[in-house]
Amino acid sequence: MTVELKPVQALALWQNVVLETVRRDGPDLSSRQLAILLTVYLTPPPHTVRGLASSLKVSKPAITRALDTLGQLDLLKRKRDDADRRNVLVQRTVKGSVFLRDFGDLVVDTAGRLDA
Amino acid sequence: MTVELKPVQALALWQNVVLETVRRDGPDLSSRQLAILLTVYLTPPPHTVRGLASSLKVSKPAITRALDTLGQLDLLKRKRDDADRRNVLVQRTVKGSVFLRDFGDLVVDTAGRLDA
C-alpha cells in the first residue's frame, strides 16, 4: 500500500480514522491512553511507570490511572518486577494485540480509500 | 511524499504523532474535539450543532460543550444563521487554519521520517 501523503491528505486520513473511532462504541481512549498503549507495544521493553511518565512528560499518577483503565479493558497488564520489587513492568495482552492490529488495519484501509 | 504504509508503520506513525501532541503543552484536545475540528475544516459547509451531533453519533450537549472549548481556544467560531436564526453555523478561524496546517505538516514529517 503506497500513499502519496500531502498535508491535506494527512488531515483527511486523520479525520476519517478519528471519526470512525468516535462513532464506534468501542473503548473510548484518550490521547494519553493511546500513546501509552502504542508505546508499550511498539517500543522495546521493559516499560515502567516512571519511564512512561518521563517519555510522555506526564505525572506518575496520570500513568497509574491510565494503566488502571487500560488494565480494566484488558489491553495491558501489570507485572511486579521480581528482580526489583519496587518496579512494575507493563506488559502486553492478547486483547491489546488484537486491538492494535485492528487499529493498524483501519488506518491502512482508510489511507487506501483516500488514494482513489 | 510517498509512503509505503503497512499496518506496523501506520501504528508507528500514529504513535509518534500522538506522542508528540501529548508532549507538547499545546491545546489538549479530546478525540471528539479533534473530530469536530477536522470535520468543520475538511467537509463542505454549512455545519450545524445537530448536523455534527448526527455525524459523530454524539449528543447535542456534547457538541455544544466542544464548541465552547474550541471557541475559547479560538480554533472555531459560532455564527447565527441569518436566514434561520434557530441555526448556529460553525465556522473556521485563522488560528484554527494555522493549527490544522501545522498538524498536517507534523503528520507528513513524521511519515517521512518513518520511511528512512
Added chain:
DNA sequence: CTAGACTGATCCGGTCCCGAAACGGATCGG
C-alpha cells in the same frame, strides 16, 4: 395570530481525570 415543531443552550446529577502531596513498601549505602 397562534399552536406546534424545531434549534441550540442550559441545568442537573454523576463520573472521570488532573497534578501536588503524602504514603507504605522495597532497596541500597554506610
Added chain:
DNA sequence: CCGATCCGTTTCGGGACCGGATCAGTCTAG
C-alpha cells in the same frame, strides 16, 4: 542494622465532561 532514597499508589480538592431533560428563542402551517 538503619537512615536515605527510590518506586508505584493513594488521597485530595478542583475542573471537565457525560447524556437526559428542559428551556428560551425562532419559524411555520393553518
